[in-house]
Ligand SMILES: NC(=O)c1ccc[n+]([C@@H]2O[C@H](COP(=O)([O-])OP(=O)(O)OC[C@H]3O[C@@H](n4cnc5c(N)ncnc54)[C@H](O)[C@@H]3O)[C@@H](O)[C@H]2O)c1
């Protein structure tokens with residue numbers, strides 16, 4: 001029997017699409033090139049440590065509202081994931097002595113920020129309260145496919161004010177609101193960093209809808225770490241997928257999307273095997289989908305336009321560190337951002353991101369040790385055409401520079417090292433299957449909010465895209481939304 005849907009890739013976007021469809025009774029096959037599911041939300045194990053490969057700050061595992069999309073995706077296929085609440089989203093170590101913690105409690109966070117900028121109290125409250133308005137609109141309604149007119153009609157009648165609110169915010173960026181309410185240049189730099197650390201662009205280019213989600217959900221459902229590591233989310237989704245009758249194959253690299261009379265009808269694997277499906281879903285990036293899996297010279301016009309609007313963000317240099325527990329004083333927070341000069345915020349090796357998951361789940365490391373995952377932006381071009389010894393030496397030098405800088409917040413780090421593995425943009429390309437190891441698409445210039453971000457259907461009938469190069473972009477909870485929307489649209493198209 002032909003598959004109802006074939007999903008290329010088992011990132012969170014692909015798995016949410018697959019589980020949603022399987023839960024509705026569709027026959028689903030997921031094809032994953034790697035050995036385990038999860039993509040950027042995967043993991044690897046070395047010497048008793050379980051390291052997260054990418055995603056480390058997890059939204060969407062809350063219990064209430066409608067925006068807890070990871071919890072909802074798991075529940076839909078009768079599985080669940082224990083989550084550990086993170087009391088502080090980020091501890092910022094920023095230039096000009098701006099040392100600040102983003103507390104889970106909204107008012108406490110505002111007070112911490114206002115203490116640094118008492119003259120801007122009004123502006124601070126107006127900006128973050130505006131973000132809360134976006135979130136309240138989203139968190140009041142079922143989140144499904146915006147390409148499905150009956151759904152739009154239904155939510156509009158159920159929640160007219162929330163819908164009109166979202167229509168207002170869709171074409172706007174967070175920076176537009178920040179500059180309207182706030183004047184202090186240092187505070188505006190801080191708002192840029194608040195956006196940059198998850199959207200990889202400053203506030204002027206960060207869609208207001210996404211800022212509303214992140215800046216509010218962290219105080220609502222909160223940032224929660226999945227017990228057992230980030231990789232557990234994908235493992236659980238696969239368990240649910242299989243319970244619901246869906247299938248997944250690993251080491252199954254799709255090299256071609258097959259079309260007949262312009263319609264997507266199946267896929268071909270690297271080993272030549274062909275699978276046919278009524279609908280094909282690509283969880284590979286749009287660049288991979290339209291340049292590698294389909295003939296680049298036949299790229300649809302709207303994809304060319306998308307590439308004119310969005311470019312690949314840099315990749316990351318990642319240090320996966322095992323360290324003696326004595327290096328981290330009691331009370332250290334799980335996530336840190338380090339930047340010494342504002343002008344370096346978006347530069348290569350400018351901002352350093354740090355995640356220490358063992359502070360929340362000690363079982364991820366041998367007893368007496370912690371995991372520190374430190375990462376900083378890097379472009380693949382700087383890592384190409386190196387001999388193996390040059391590559392190794394370049395990794396060691398870069399790791400040395402990062403560790404030196406981290407000594408400022410974790411004195412004794414170097415002396416306390418137990419394990420170090422360095423990942424480069426090449427590592428991300430190879431193991432996560434992402435073109436140039438990119439973290440995802442970023443606007444080439446200031447765009448109108450999310451208006452230019454495509455939904456799931458593509459110009460090729462029968463082919464859908466899901467994941468971070470579809471609306472609303474990067475983030476596990478964001479790609480989970482894209483998965484819900486994609487499955488909804490396909491289910492309607494197939495009459496489920
Ligand atoms: N929160 C964080 O700290 C953080 C950090 C890094 C990444 N992320 C997020 O993770 C999300 C990624 O989710 P996603 O769903 O878009 O995708 P993904 O990139 O995680 O997963 C895509 C999957 O498709 C597979 N794949 C790619 N090409 C294939 C092919 N030809 N054949 C078979 N399999 C193939 C890959 O191996 C991978 O498993 C992004 O939104 C990113 O922002 C978050």
Ligand SMILES: CC(C)=CCC/C(C)=C/C=C/C(C)=C/C=C/C(C)=C/C=C/C=C(C)/C=C/C=C(C)/C=C/C=C(\C)CCC=C(C)C
Nearest residue numbers: 156163166198210213335336353354355472474475478481
């Ligand atoms: C009817 C009418 C008239 C109308 C209608 C309208 C409507 C309905 C609309 C709607 C819309 C919607 C639904 C939307 C949605 C959205 C969403 C869901 C969104 C989401 C988002 C999310 C996000 C963005 C997230 C993100 C996150 C991230 C990215 C994170 C990351 C992180 C990192 C990287 C960090 C790290 C750090 C350290 C470590 C320190």
